Amino acid sequence: MHAIYQNLIAMDRWKLILEGLGNTIIIALGAIVIGTLIGAAMALMRVSGNRVLGGIARGYITVIRGIPMVTQLMIFNFIIFAPTGMPKLAIAIVSFGVNSGAYCAEIFRAGIQGVPLGQTEAGRSLGLGRAQTMWSIVIPQAVKAVLPTYTNEFVVLIKETAVASYIALMDLTKASDMIRNATFNAWVPLLSAAVIYLCLTLGLSSLFARLERRLARSDRG
Amino acid sequence: MIEVKNLRKSFKGLEVLRGINETIAKGEKVVVVGPSGSGKSTFLRCLNRLEEPSGGEIWFEGINICDPKCNINRLRQKMGMVFQQFNLFAHLSVKENITLAPTKLKIMTPAEADEKAMQLLNRIGLAEKANAYPSQLSGGQQQRIAIVRALAMNPDVMLFDEPTSALDPEMVGEVLDLMIQLAEEGMTMVVVTHEMGFAREVGTRVLFMDEGQILEQNTPKEFFANPQNPRTRDFLSKIL
Numbered sequence: 001m002h003a004i005y006q007n008l009i010a011m012d013r014w015k016l017i018l019e020g021l022g023n024t025i026i027i028a029l030g031a032i033v034i035g036t037l038i039g040a041a042m043a044l045m046r047v048s049g050n051r052v053l054g055g056i057a058r059g060y061i062t063v064i065r066g067i068p069m070v071t072q073l074m075i076f077n078f079i080i081f082a083p084t085g086m087p088k089l090a091i092a093i094v095s096f097g098v099n100s101g102a103y104c105a106e107i108f109r110a111g112i113q114g115v116p117l118g119q120t121e122a123g124r125s126l127g128l129g130r131a132q133t134m135w136s137i138v139i140p141q142a143v144k145a146v147l148p149t150y151t152n153e154f155v156v157l158i159k160e161t162a163v164a165s166y167i168a169l170m171d172l173t174k175a176s177d178m179i180r181n182a183t184f185n186a187w188v189p190l191l192s193a194a195v196i197y198l199c200l201t202l203g204l205s206s207l208f209a210r211l212e213r214r215l216a217r218s219d220r221g
Numbered sequence: 222m223i224e225v226k227n228l229r230k231s232f233k234g235l236e237v238l239r240g241i242n243e244t245i246a247k248g249e250k251v252v253v254v255g256p257s258g259s260g261k262s263t264f265l266r267c268l269n270r271l272e273e274p275s276g277g278e279i280w281f282e283g284i285n286i287c288d289p290k291c292n293i294n295r296l297r298q299k300m301g302m303v304f305q306q307f308n309l310f311a312h313l314s315v316k317e318n319i320t321l322a323p324t325k326l327k328i329m330t331p332a333e334a335d336e337k338a339m340q341l342l343n344r345i346g347l348a349e350k351a352n353a354y355p356s357q358l359s360g361g362q363q364q365r366i367a368i369v370r371a372l373a374m375n376p377d378v379m380l381f382d383e384p385t386s387a388l389d390p391e392m393v394g395e396v397l398d399l400m401i402q403l404a405e406e407g408m409t410m411v412v413v414t415h416e417m418g419f420a421r422e423v424g425t426r427v428l429f430m431d432e433g434q435i436l437e438q439n440t441p442k443e444f445f446a447n448p449q450n451p452r453t454r455d456f457l458s459k460i461l
Contacts, residue, residue: 121271122308122367126322126374127298136325140312 007188013179017189020175021196027092027171028158034097035157039104044134046109057105064102070163072099077167088169092161100157107153111146112138144215151208155201162197172196222247222282222378222409223268229276230263230433237263239433241277245378250410252420252441255430256456261413264430265382268411269293269300282377298326301371305383307363309355309370315342316351319370328374341369345399361392365399372403379403381412417461421445429453 008014042060045053064072076095077088115138123133165174176193180186223245230238237260245251253261266272268279270286270293279286286296310318319341320334329337342348345365355363364384371379381400385393397419404410404423414420420427420441427444429437429452437450445461448454 116306116308118304118306118308119310122302122304122310123322124294125269125271125297125300125302125304126371127294127296127326128322129294132325136321137310137312141310144312 003185003188007179007183007185008192013182016170016175016179017172017192017196020170020172020193023089023164023170024158024161024172025200026089027096027161027164027169028154030093031096031100031157031161032154034094035100035104035153038098038101039108042101042105043108043112046105047112061102061105064099065106069096069099069160070166073163073166088167092164092167092169092171096157096161096164099160100153103153103156104150107146107149108142110149111142114145115141144212147208147212147215151205154204154208158200158204159197223411224280225268225277226280227277228264228267228274228279230260230267230272231275237433238267238274241433241435243428243435245409245411247377247409248407248425250404250412250423250425251428252424252426253411253413253428253430254415254417254420254456255428259430260433261430262382265380265411265413268380269297269302271302298322298328298374299377301368301374301376301379303364303368303371303379303381303384305386307355307360307367307387309363309367311355314352314354315347315358315366318355318366319373322370323373334373337373341373342366345369359392360388361395364388364392364396368396368399368403378409378411381410381414383413383415385414385416415460417445429456431456 008017042057045057048054073092073095076098077091081091081094119137119141120133123137124130128136161171162173164171165177168174170178172193176189179189183189223243225241225243225245228238228241229236239260241264253264255261263272267274268281270279274287277287281296282299284291284296286293309315310321313321316335316338319338320329320331323329323334323337324331339348339351342351345368347362347366350358350362350366355366358366368379368384384400385396388396393416397416400410400412400419401423412419412424422441424441426438427441428435429444429448429450431452437444437448437453439447439449444453445457448457
């Protein structure tokens with residue numbers, strides 16, 4: 001009991017945790033928005049059939065996926081955005097977003113290409129254009145198909161944000177680590193952080209699972 | 222209505238269509254038969270450019286549809302197509318399947334499209350399935366809905382690509398019955414099929430294709446009773 005008091009209550013340490021949690025959530029949410037937008041654009045570029053656009057997307061995906069997240073984060077912080085004086089939180093959001101974009105791109109591309117070609121042909125044969133067919137027929141089905149993997153990407157992203165401490169950003173992990181340093185107790189702060197991460201990821205998974213069930217309406221035989 | 226001149230198509234060096242010349246008049250029901258791999262599906266799919274021809278010309282209602290400047294989407298609105306695998310839009314209800322194209326293309330208001338869809342569904346006796354999804358329907362029901370989905374665009378010609386080949390035997394009849402109705406109403410039809418009974422009863426002309434060419438064509442009566450080409454005879458002897 002004393003340890004819990006010392007680590008979470010005394011000196012308002014829970015506020016530190018809360019602040020860290022806030023930053024973790026902001027980074028994850030911001031990054032998933034950016035990642036989804038970049039991913040959608042890259043996926044469409046890859047399936048566009050245009051060599052130049054497809055090549056750009058492929059290059060982006062290869063480079064981003066081939067470099068560790070921590071390294072990318074530090075490159076963004078200490079090289080690319082170093083001269084701009086941009087707040088660390090914004091840098092983190094962009095870095096994680098750019099990183100997640102590459103993974104989202106592959107998820108979305110697989111989803112789009114997983115929709116049977118016959119669906120596209122049926123749309124085109126009715127006189128719908130390429131874009132109309134894409135938007136009204138292929139993408140709605142692809143969205144449904146990629147939802148589980150997309151959820152997974154979001155969950156991975158939340159956990160990945162823990163490396164934000166490498167650029168001295170006060171996220172949930174950093175906050176618990178700071179408490180550990182101050183109290184010399186590793187158990188309470190780190191396990192608290194672990195439980196919070198678990199709640200976040202579980203909550204998110206069940207939220208998406210519900211969405212998935214709703215979208216599965218048309219699959220029921 | 223459709224005029225095909227020296228149509229050629231190759232896939233990666235493999236010549237699938239080797240110079241097809243054919244004229245299809247309004248109101249005709251042309252049935253295309255032949256062994257698998259003979260190019261008959263490719264021929265049909267070239268007619269609305271789902272397959273890009275490698276050479277030759279296809280004229281539809283006075284427009285060369287192979288001309289890159291032609292508006293293929295507009296032409297396709299007048300050419301309904303029915304696929305072997307039905308290809309109903311899996312994420313949309315039956316009614317939405319029918320109304321999607323007419324409303325997206327602004328040919329009908331949503332209310333008009335709805336009315337048209339219900340009228341078509343009534344016609345095939347599937348009005349109570351309007352809000353069902355394709356996966357809840359039998360193959361025969363799906364294919365009949367695919368047919369009326371194409372009809373909702375008021376096409377001038379209907380292209381059928383082996384419409385009964387993916388169906389369980391007991392469902393072939395309901396689909397053929399609907400096609401016969403269409404034929405009786407005067408719809409121009411081009412049908413690739415293995416249903417020789419349909420070819421005999423409904424066709425105004427039967428084309429026999431093999432190795433990317435039309436080897437023989439005749440009225441169904443003559444075609445089946447009196448095949449000229451040895452390969453036609455060989456083909457018919459195997460399937461009849």
